[in-house]
């Protein structure tokens with residue numbers, strides 16, 4: 173199983189990614205988590221990544237490729253992956269598609285989780301109040317939602333044109349979202365799904 177979870181901050185990509193990875197027995201690769209882990213190792217690269225993340229800006233594509241591609245290639249060789257947050261820009265999507273085609277491990281579906289910005293803002297502020305991430309402040313949340321619309325939004329028509337987009341309403345309970353994703357994937361009759 174090779175899936176991408178596409179969705180604005182707060183749509184529940186992390187929660188659903190973990191569940192789908194367990195369900196299909198593949199690795200959940202969360203771009204933000206891998207980049208945060210790299211940032212914690214310190215050094216110049218780590219400091220740069222931490223600065224982008226703290227501002228809610230996207231980390232430059234080349235850094236993202238260096239951190240993410242080895243994990244994706246390794247997972248692909250071991251049964252597949254649930255990608256969460258990568259690709260997140262059109263250049264990342266086209267580079268990822270070229271690599272996937274070359275290694276014969278192309279994406280089978282892109283699951284687009286959508287919900288109103290007002291709902292997402294409440295969720296992220298709630299996460300912040302429970303000791304969440306340092307980028308869960310009102311200003312940085314607004315910036316991340318804007319960047320999602322501008323930069324990641326174009327991936328929705330991109331994957332629709334390729335016939336692999338599955339749109340799921342994320343403004344429901346986590347269980348209902350998981351059930352919708354599984355129902356829609358089963359209609360695609362993917363291997364192992």
Ligand code: ADP
Nearest residue numbers: 181182203204224225228229230231257258260
């Ligand atoms: P969220 O979806 O809530 O923004 P993530 O953990 O996916 O949370 O991402 C957190 C931050 O990590 C982003 O704001 C950005 O700085 C960085 N990041 C994650 N994925 C990417 C990516 N594919 N390209 C560039 N930056 C990324």
